[in-house]
Amino acid sequence: MANPMGPVLKERLTLRSGHGSHWLTFDIKGGYAYVAPSKNGIDGTEIFDARSHTSVGVIGSSEDLLEIDFANGKISQVGDQYGIGRR
Numbered sequence: 001m002a003n004p005m006g007p008v009l010k011e012r013l014t015l016r017s018g019h020g021s022h023w024l025t026f027d028i029k030g031g032y033a034y035v036a037p038s039k040n041g042i043d044g045t046e047i048f049d050a051r052s053h054t055s056v057g058v059i060g061s062s063e064d065l066l067e068i069d070f071a072n073g074k075i076s077q078v079g080d081q082y083g084i085g086r087r
Contacts, residue, residue, distance in 0.1 A: 013053060017043035023063040026050060028079040036063040 015021060015035065023036035033050045037043035044058035045065075065081040 011053060013048060013055075015043075015046055016055060016058065017041075017046070019043055021046075023081070025065060025081045025083060027067055028069065028077055032056070034059075034065055034081075037061055 013035070015037075017037055019041060020038050021035045022039050023034075025034050025036075026032065027034075031050055033048040035046045035048065037045065041061065044061050045063075046055055047057045047059065048054065049056050063081060067077075067079040068075060069077040
């Protein structure tokens with residue numbers, strides 16, 4: 001890249017499926033990354049700890065995610081797969 005301020009690849013993550021992905025999103029606080037599998041694939045959406053870059057689990061295959069956080073039994077925040085969070 002001709003741009004010295006451009007991003008530099010520092011690390012690659014190995015997916016459990018061994019296949020590619022097409023969507024990446026994070027939870028509201030940025031602690032977890034959700035990596036959606038290849039479109040129309042049978043693999044699940046893998047969850048990574050965003051700080052340690054380790055896989056912590058898999059949920060059903062989807063790129064449509066909704067986060068709902070509760071505090072004292074009431075909704076305190078919501079966020080979606082586009083990284084849009086609201087209070």
